[in-house]
Amino acid sequence: MTSVLRAQGLGKRYGKRWALRECTIDIPAGHVVGLVGPNGAGKTTLLKLATGQLQPTAGGITVLGAPPGGTPAQLARVGFVAQDTPVYAGLTVADHLRAGARLNPRWDAAMASERVAELGLAPAHRAGKLSGGERAQLALTLGLAKRPELLILDEPVASLDPLARREFLQGLMEATVAHEFSVVLSSHLVSDLERICDYLIVLVDSRVRVAGEVDWLLATHHRLTGPRRDPERLPADQHVVSARHTDRQSTFVVRTDAPIHDPSWVVTQLSMEDLVLAYMDKRPAAERRTALEVQR
């Protein structure tokens, strides 16, 4: 299967500090990928490496089978909507579409004009006078009309109200259905990612903690609640992702491919948010038994 993004031992260091390290992932085409992690985890760094705006300090990365941003042809295959909905305040909506047409060989002028009309954005309106939601929609329109094979969006909805967020994500989903491209989208809003993503990457402290198809991740992770127990006493095939204890009770999030038969546990399924929070658990590794990195 074609990979949209493949990284092998990828790392980026600023001075002495690693912003991203030992990142090895292989994302198949056709997914809407959610990239999530706390502030400073390295999400923007990974996205900038994927678009060729940064060069790796270690390891390698290919996007759609080629080095990112290496040639004009490669640039045309990847769309990027940067953080803070990047539009030019002094230019009108129509100016943006004209610039898009000049700069992008595969520009879909009909789609751009239709989308702008549907959104009710007046062509003569200056981008600086648009609301945050309208600016985000204009930036998305530019990204979509480029007709990329991969569209990368860095926290596109962070500053939008819930309704504008919903409309933005709805527009993105409709476009992926109509034009069949892959998406990588970073966000802190796991509930949004839950609605649209079928592949998840969790980055914590510059490292990929987990990556894989959401259905597979949810099928192989469970919450176990029961009498207090030392994680060392769990079966070897139950990898502890997070652990919480009270005097009498333990709650573990574990990853396992095998069914859980121990009757002393109450086993519950996780939501995507539970899964993300478990991997973001910052308790000392000693309490977790295994420093997990899961990929598929």
Ligand SMILES: Nc1ncnc2c1ncn2[C@@H]1O[C@H](COP(=O)(O)OP(=O)(O)OP(=O)(O)O)[C@@H](O)[C@H]1O
């Ligand atoms: N140009 C830079 N110079 C020095 N350090 C940087 C630079 N850009 C990023 N960093 C550092 O690299 C780390 C990762 O930053 P990055 O922006 O990739 O994180 P992020 O996960 O996107 O964070 P956020 O969710 O806050 O946007 C942070 O510690 C950040 O301070």
